[in-house]
Amino acid sequence: MMEALQDHPVWMAMPAWMVLSSLVAGLLILVLGEPYQRTRVVINLGAAVLKLVLVGFMLWGVGQGHDFEFRLPLLPGIDLYLHADSLSMLLATLSAILWLITTVYAIGYLEQSPNRCRFFGFFSLCVAATMGVSVAGNLFTFFLFYELLTLTTWPLVVHRGVSVALRAGKRYLAYTLGGGGIFLFGIIALYALMGDQVFTPGGFVDPDLPPALLIGIFLLLLVGVGVKAAMVPLHGWLPQAMVAPAPVSALLHAVAVVKAGAFGIVRLVYDVYGLDLVATLGMNHVLAIAAAITIVWGSLRALQASDIKQRLAFSTVSQVSYIALGVGIGSPMATIGGLVHLVHQGLMKITLFFCAGNLAETHGIKRVDQVDGMGRTMPWTMAAFTLAALGMIGVPPIAGFVSKWYLGLGGVENGQYWVLGVLVASTLLNAAYFLPVLRRAWFPRADAPDRGPGIHEAPLSLLIPTVATATFALGAGILAGMPFSPLQWAQFIGEQIYGVAP
């Protein structure tokens, strides 16, 4: 029976269904109109659950070695090609789980606010675009969804419609569309040279082409994906985009958009150029150094930020580059560390943003110096915050530790001891900008304003998602050895890239 299932066109086209589930939901919600709140919630949650089920099937299928693919001819010699491999599933699963959780959070967060129809519509479309990015099987398809992601996030950034939001939106578009243009140019160059090639482990680029040309194209593509991955100096849009509502910052700017960029870097190195060619061209060093600079620079800026969301945003700038660092180091262990951080950072950072949203929504707290004593007032929220922050710093057994451990091992494995220096510096800086928040929350200064006794937690619709993601972040660390844990899946991908179990 399984054999029959494996070849059935409906089963094989699973990536398309996965993209469509949120695409159709988004379009339905957009045309539905503001008054039909109940219908909207049903569609939204229904689609999110459906997607989760589809992703579950696919995860199982990919693990079994099923080939999920969907092809639609678009232009002569160029297809829309969707293909699910183990790497796709890493991003797809993360996004699918977090979409459901964030939707619940957003429904609570935006209660009674205007334009919810537009918000949830575009929110679903963003998820569809992220799904498309994850299962894109060639550069052209990747680009289409990558740009769709830009367009569908923009209305969310400017959602509040105030001038600071519009300014942020303008900057966001300028960066991402500019990056997209450069990216497109690189893609066109590769298409002109190589034709329509699918992502292939080990790369498909002809290594005999002139190195200068290959380097030029690589840099164009790297800039294109580097903008969304917020690598310094292309990161300027991210802190400003924090003006968006908290669920947007949580899912999109901590997970979907920056991960689409980081995911693009992974694809570019492993499946377009191939690790060997990247190393021959010396581009792995460029990538690793850019990542290292971003990690340190982002942390330094986070240290200076007094706005909680700003601090978290710069922290994202820094943390996402762990992924690029792992790819740049290029040893099996480092690859696993980088890939697993794609999931781990997502879980931890979304928790932190949920917490920031809870603080802002329940008590109007936006700055770090206002959190004094919040541990007593919002114990659950601050516990989740503490757990995620410690995870970011890299305290075992929380997820962040696992990532750093593998990255460090990977650096040593390749004889690149400077990586340890970067990791240590980053850990210290992480501690330096997170610990003061925790200290203020749990051990308020004597002169801090008294918040009065009693607990004033966020509503359950905000609290449950927060606690859930925090639990996941902890679970991903503690249960890293279990099958289908992020780490195991990253090792599974690593085996496919390097051909051996590391």
Add this chain to the structure above:
Amino acid sequence: MFESLPLLSVLIWLPILGGAAVLAVDRLGLGDVRWWALGISVLTFLLSVPLWMGFDTTTADMQFVERVPWIQALGAYYHLGIDGISMPMILLTTFMTVLVVVAGWVVIQYRPAQYFAAFLFLEGITIGVFAALDVILFYVFWEALLIPMFIIIGIWGGPNRVYATIKFFLYTFLGSVFMLVAFIYMYIQAGSTEVADFHGLPLDMTEQMLIFLALLLAFAVKVPMWPVHTWLPDAHVEAPTGGSVILAAILLKLGAYGFLRFSMPIAPDASAELAWLIAVLSLIAIAYIGFVALAQSDMKKLIAYSSIAHMGFATLGFFIGFLIYVSTGDVQGAAFGIQGGIVQMISHGFISGALFLCVGVLYDRMHSRNIADYGGVINTMPKFAALMVFFAMANAGLPGTSGFVGEFMVILASFKANFWVAAIAGLTLILGAAYTLWLVKRVIFGEVANDNVAKLQEANPRELWVLGIVAAPVLILGVWPAPLIEVIAPSVENLVEQMMTSKL
């Protein structure tokens, strides 16, 4: 049902006779001329759909052919037929004409019968140009086109309309004269007025060069290519909304069509020799005119310059094919570039037409085309703003819209010919986004700029429907261009074959 019907003749003469009928209805007081005009344009559109449905995509031969002797003394025939290149153009024409009629519904108060009749005449004549397979017939339609357009701008145009009409007329007419000379020369050589005979006419290099340059003058003015583009911004600024829409959506396509139908197959060797020239002129249009667009303060002028830049992509796509073939021998690549150019033509027809309709909606309320008079329109006209932003994005070549497909194909083809050509063409990805999005930013977004904007009424259902209907093909072609390319492909392959066959 349609086999027995001379469909192309019907499509040409129905709107022309319909236009006359509209005039008669007005004179005799038989009812509302607008409904008559709408009925005729819708009927014409519906009758053009069978061209698509019944089109055989496996052949490059002319289809729906009609051929009867016409001027015996010259051996001229009334010869009509379409291939994959002209068929989409005819559908574009019939589609846009319906929208133009609806767009002029309440706006045109002065001599509405004549206004609608002029557009119906224009529609029939344009279809005649695209369907004509006899050069005399072609030339008659080609020149006849000037008359309704002259009238539309000259009567319903803005304050400076006389200057604009004369300039428009002189430019295009002077260009066409050289085309006529070339046609006469070839008629004497071939002893026939059939386009197909011209294609097969053996010509040496000097003859080809002269013919190519003569045709170039005619077609370059129509496209328009730099440096003979200066009539277009003036004409657009003065033309009424409907005139601008038809001018941008359809009339500019005639020049590009001329290259495909005449210049390239008749003078393949000269085309190959001078391909670099066209490529350079196209690149100037793309890059330089892009900067010019950036500097405009008038919305219509900005879109007019944007049109020139976008049509530069079409001509670049056509002639990059020669460069690719000469430098690499890649036939597929050459066809890809030409297909991209044609897709760009069609896509630009919808998008620029839609943008002019958008400006028309604003102009009808504020009576100003000046960008500085606007700002924050989204606050008072949110639905309209959403549509205008969509078309602006499409104009900027955003993926998922038809604007992206054409530009992508042409840049990809350019890459195969020359890196620097592609690099300059790629500049528009940034430049096009810059001037279009900047326009949108200044007009649509931000705080309400002044009391006039604050008093704006949201676009009415008629206006929203018109814009919504144009949005559909922009989106469909952007998401799934394959059906269109399937129609174009055999004819382009045939054209490439003609290009590759030296006449020397």
